[in-house]
Amino acid sequence: MxxxxxxxxxxxxxxxxxxxxxxxxxxxxxxxxxxxxxxxxxxxxxxxxxxxxxxxxxxxxxxxxxxxxxxxxxxxxxxxxxxxxxxxxxxxxxxxxxxxxxxxxxHMHSLKARIDVHVTLLRAQQALEQRLDEQTLTFDMIFTQAPIGIAISHELKGHDKPVIKVNPMFEQIVGRTEEEINIIGWEKITHPDDLGEDAENLKKLRAGEIGMYCMDKRYIRPDGSVVWVHMIVAPLILPEDRIFGHICLVQDITDRKIFEEALHESERSKSVFLSHLPGLAYRCNYDREWTMQFVSDGCYALTGYRPESLLNNRELSFKDIISPEYREALWNKWKEVLAQRQQFKYEYEIITATGERKWVLELGQGIFNDNGEVEALEGIILDISDRKAVEDALKYNNEHDRTTGLYNREYLISLLENDLKKKKDIKKALIGVNLTAVQLLTVKYGFNYTQSLIKKAAAVLSALCSENRQLFHVRENRFVFYIVGYSDKNELVEFGNAVAETLESLFITDRINGGIGIVEIDQHQSEINAELLMRRMLLATDRSINLYDNDYVICFYDDELESMVNREIEIERALFAIANDTGTKDELFLHYQPILDLKSGSICDFEALCRLKTEKLGLVSPAEFIPVAEKTKLIIPIGEKVIINAFKFLSRLNENGYGNISVSVNISVIQLLKPEFTDRLLELIAKMNVNPGNICLEITESVFSSDFARINKAINKLRTAGIHIAIDDFGTGYSSLAREKELNVDSLKIDKYFIDNLLDANPDKVITSDIISMSHKLGHCTVAEGVEHDIQLHYLMEHDCDRVQGYLISKPLDENNAIEFLKNYSA
Known part of the structure; x- marks a missing residue:
């Protein structure tokens, strides 16, 4: 059929x-x-x-x-x-x-499944109504193979509980066998919240009040999970020995329920969204009047007009609300985005019913028919008047210094960048004023006092501004004049002297000195940019202070400073080329300085010392190129190259029978703070098959001013792997015995300063022995750096220093000479 x-x-x-x-x-x-x-x-x-x-x-x-x-x-x-x-x-x-x-x-698949349920019910009833064996077989096939759950329940005379027969799909849906269902009954597997309605419907069915019933209900599976089903229940005409029977068809609709819940939540969210939207939602025609087909209730709060007054231009069109100066621009913007089928986003002003002007943001899209024609426009229009006010306030705050009200550094940078792009042949210069000495008064008189001095300085310097001279407060104690259209260098000098006289008269009682630096801008110079100009000005003002400590003296950015800047740039280029293996003639290599164990009298370690040689500059001191590497973060790739070369030397030592000698490598705090540094180091150790017990990492004492918790965590991980940790240059800078006690290290390397003092001072008055003693009390090995004379060595041995290094033992050596040194020393 x-x-x-x-x-x-x-x-x-x-x-x-x-x-x-x-x-x-x-x-x-x-x-x-x-x-x-x-x-x-x-x-x-x-x-x-x-x-x-x-x-x-x-x-x-x-x-x-x-x-x-x-x-x-x-x-x-x-x-x-x-x-x-x-x-x-x-x-x-x-x-x-x-x-x-x-x-x-x-939900079309749900519809298909629902129809299949009813078709199955139709066929089942037809099969039951007919008595022929062939038809009975058909029913059995339908019952067994039906893609929906079927349960037939009937009561027998003299039995308390009904007999329930279910097909395989029913068992699959409820997660229970027919035997289990007969034992516990359908009530026990029905969700408690659905049991009342189901029982009431069944009662009416038994009484003949209804011919059948359907409902959505939940079954509880053995694992406690819930399955939603759509159930249809109809009576069955059974032989006389059966008092009452009914057939139950169930279809798993759990997915549909999830869909309906999501739909319901979507409708609820849409309602909440529209009711709280700070503006209106719309659908309109694509015409010059923006004829509205739908307008949300937020229209009144935004425009002062009721939504119905805009529908089909009943009282006015939306075009009438748009400020006249934006109408054509708005039309052209929509025309542009519709041609490219993009999202629409545009800010403009409207005029409300009370005549108030409001800023709005319109977000929308075109609705196209099957022919690709614009059928309508849909979107939202938001009130952004408050945001615009905030933006204006933020713009002011972003461009001005809060203390003085002057334009700040960020604004000056943007102004310089724009002017440099214009390439106009007009003289421009920066005059920087460095008042860092004001900061020294904070300790004596407090922050508010020094802030008042800066405000006074801003006030008197502002009096020197003119059409071609603009003042900026670029840092807490630094000001900059940007001068445009001056005649010659003499004019800059005269103005610089005026600035100096103004500041001297202001700070005469506080005796505050400062620096004045001048940078003339050659905008045709290659690679010129705002940041470079600011840096040059900083160098000029700092040089003024360094050379003339007690006066406001003008210093121009000159060839000497240019040479200093270019040298640093050249070092940075060389380091970058080395870090990226670009094949230049610049070279980074290692020398190794032996470390003597005073207890055993043998060489126990080599410190790997980094050297840089460039094609243009020749040999460059580590004191010069290491800060550049750290500032540019090139220390990270370069540091890994140093580690790899040091590990190669360690392997060579082992091959030559010196497996008990360690190699120390200097590590920057920047490297140590890198999250992946420790894992990468351990990976290199494993890959190069070196003994972590023969590796010592030397960390500068600047570690004490860094993120102490993160540093200690990294150190602990490295020490757990067997690596030794030493604090380098201990005693002169940031060193803190209190913090050092918390830091989990193996050794302290006493700074050369304390070793040099052993030559000039009374040995009883120097504190080198105290450092050694305190280091031992903390459980650390002590290494003295820069030992160059016998008198130093004898003092260190007398006071139980563990190890020494310096020219008295050996100068730094290349790999071959280091191996040869070991052979001769051992001999």
Whole structure:
């Protein structure tokens, strides 16, 4: 038997989609209730009617009334289509004879499964009504192979509990076997919240008050999970020895429930969004009037006009609200984005019903039909007047110094960058004023006092401004004049002297000195940029202070400073080339200085010392290139190259029979703070097959001013792997015995300063022995650096220093000479 289905739905699109989804069956269609009745009269063998309640001419309720009055359609199963929130309509439709309902928007796969359930029920009932063996076999096949759950329950005379027979799909859905269901009963596997409704419906079914019922309910599986099902229950006519029986068909609708919940949440979120939107949502025609098809309630709060006054330009068009100067620009912007099918985003002003001007942000998109034509525009229009006010305030704060109200460094940088791009042949210069000496008064008089001095300085310097001279407060104690269109260098000197005289008279009682640096801007110079100019000015002002400590003296940025800057740039270039292996003639190499163990009298370690040789500069001191490497973060790739070369030397020592000698490598705090440094180091150790016990990492004492917790964590990880840790140059800078006690290290290397003091001072007055003693009390090995004379060595031995290094033992050596040194020393 091929099931015949009639779909009565006024939407052509919906009818077509449903018909395609139910292609397994013979599907007829009708566009309204009148046509549906006409089709039913012509085809009296229609099995299932899918009926939309909301149709023109004759709605679904009228069709149900007509069907109920006509006995020809007593076996017709009607499934009603309702909207998501039409619960009362669903109840009314079921009372008029509908056997089930499906909510819009229709989940098509759920619809197909639901129809399959009803078709299965139809076929099952037909099989049960017929007594022939062949038909009974058909029923058994349907029962066993049906893709929906089927349960048949009947009561026997003299038995307390009904007998339940279920098919395999039912067992799969509820997660229990037929035997388990008969033992515990259907009530125990039904969710408590659904049990009351199910029991009440079953009671009415038994009493003959209803012919069948359907409901969505939940079963509880053995693992405690819940499965949603759509259930249809109908009575069964059974032999006399069975008092009551019914058939139950269930379909797993858990996915549909999740979809419905998401839809419900989406509708709720949409409602909340629109009700709290600081503006309005709209749909309008793509015309010059922006004719509104829909406007949300937020229209009134935004514009002062009711939404209905804008619909179809009833009282005014949205164009009338747009400020006239933005109308054409807005139209052109929409035209541009629609041509490229992009999202629309534009800020403009509107004029409200009270005449107030408001800034708004419009976000939208075009809606296109199948022919690619613009059907409508949709979007939101947000009130951003407050944001604009905040932006203006933020813009002011971003461009001005809070203390003095002058333009700040960021604004000066942007101004310089814009002026440099223009390449105008007009003289420009920066005059920097360095008042860092003011900061020294903070300790004596407090922060507020020094702030008042800076404000006074800003006030008196502002009096020197003119059309071509603008003042900036670029740092706490630094000011900059930007001068445009001056005549010659003499004018700059005269103005610099005026600045100096002004500041001297202001700070005469506080005796505050400062520096004045001048940078003339050659905007045709290659590689010139704002940051470089600011740096040059900083060098000039600092040089002024260093050379003339007590006066406001003008210093121009000159060739000497240029040479200093270029040298640093050249060093940076060389380091970059080395770090990136670009194949230049610049070279980074290592020398190794022996470390003598005073207890055993043998060489126990080599310190790897980094050397740089460039094609242009020749040999460059580590004191010069290491700070550049750290400042540019090139210390990270270069540091790894140093480590690799040191490990190669360590392997060579081992190959030559010196497996007990260690190699010390200097590590920057910048490297140590890198999250992946420790893992990468351990990876290199494993890859190069070196003994971590023969590796010592020397960390400068600047570690005490760094992120102590992170440093200690990294050190602990390295020491756990067997690596030794030493603090280099201990005693002169940031050293703190209190912090050192917390730091988990193995050795302290006493700075050369304390070793040099052993030559000039009374040995009883130097503190070198105290450092050694305190280091030992903390459990550390002590190494003395820079030992060059016997008197130093004897003192260190006398006071139990553990190890020494310096020119008295050996100068730094290359690899070959270091190996040769060991051979001769051992001999």
């Amino acid at each position: 091929r099931v015949k289905i009639l779909v009565a739905e006024d939407s052509t699109v919906e009818r077509t989609i449903i018909k395609d989804m139910l292609s397994d069956y013979q599907v007829l269609t009708a566009c309204d209730g009148v046509e549906a009745m006409h089709v039913l009269n012509e085809h009296n063998d229609v099995d299932i009617l899918i009926l939309d309640l909301n149709m023109p001419r004759m709605d679904g309720f009228q069709v149900l009334e007509a069907l109920r009055c006509d006995r020809r359609f007593k076996n017709l199963r009607t499934i009603i289509l309702t909207n998501y929130d039409e619960l009362e309509n669903e109840i009314r439709g079921l009372r008029l004879g509908a056997v089930d309902f499906i909510r819009k928007p229709i």
